[in-house]
Amino acid sequence: xxxxxxxxxxxxxxxxxxxxxxxxxxxxxxxxxxxxxxxxxxxxxxxxxxxxxxxxxxxxxxxxxxxxxxxxxxxxxxxxxxxxxxxxxxxxxxxxxxxxxxxxxxxxxxxxxxxxxxxxxxxxxxxxxxxxxxxxxxxxxxxxxxxxxxxxxxxxxxxxxx
Numbered sequence: 001x002x003x004x005x006x007x008x009x010x011x012x013x014x015x016x017x018x019x020x021x022x023x024x025x026x027x028x029x030x031x032x033x034x035x036x037x038x039x040x041x042x043x044x045x046x047x048x049x050x051x052x053x054x055x056x057x058x059x060x061x062x063x064x065x066x067x068x069x070x071x072x073x074x075x076x077x078x079x080x081x082x083x084x085x086x087x088x089x090x091x092x093x094x095x096x097x098x099x100x101x102x103x104x105x106x107x108x109x110x111x112x113x114x115x116x117x118x119x120x121x122x123x124x125x126x127x128x129x130x131x132x133x134x135x136x137x138x139x140x141x142x143x144x145x146x147x148x149x150x151x152x153x154x155x156x157x158x159x160x161x162x
Contacts, residue, residue, distance in 0.1 A: 004106060008130045009098050015137045016094055019049065021156045022144035023087060031083045035150035042147055043078035045140045046086050052136055053093035056129050059110055060100040066113040101130055 022042060023031075031043035055067035078086065104110075104126045112121035124132075145156040 005102055009101060012134045015134055015141060018156060019137055019141040019144055021159050022148040028083045030151055035147050040076055040143055040147060042144055043083060044076040045144050046090055047078040048076050049137060049140060050089045050093045053097045056133055057096045057100045060104055060126055060129060
């Protein structure tokens with residue numbers, strides 16, 4: 001029998017898989033390259049998703065304080081570290097998110113940290129956090145696909161089943 005946890009995490013993992021397709025066979029230089037008028041790069045998007053998964057795991061597990069990187073004004077800028085390490089960090093962050101979600105009630109309300117855009121936030125149910133991470137991942141998968149296609153013509157859609 002499939003639970004709601006399983007279904008939500010299955011959809012999130014599928015979207016992570018789609019996002020990772022845009023990262024296939026990238027060099028360090030390509031991961032840092034801007035290919036559109038946007039400041040976004042593939043490495044920067046990956047860094048942002050790593051920070052997001054880590055931040056929401058921090059929140060779901062009830063750790064105090066604002067999660068590292070949550071208020072980072074350079075959240076889409078990736079400058080240090082290797083691309084392979086960043087990819088590994090994404091895998092680890094996703095695993096930690098999945099573990100935290102499986103251990104929580106989806107209806108549990110968790111305190112959200114204060115932020116400039118919401119200084120007095122209401123608590124969120126864990127379910128909303130999972131859906132938010134899913135939406136963020138999907139949105140940035142689309143960005144990644146456009147950036148990658150402009151970089152070298154590779155299309156996520158063409159690679160989905162390869």
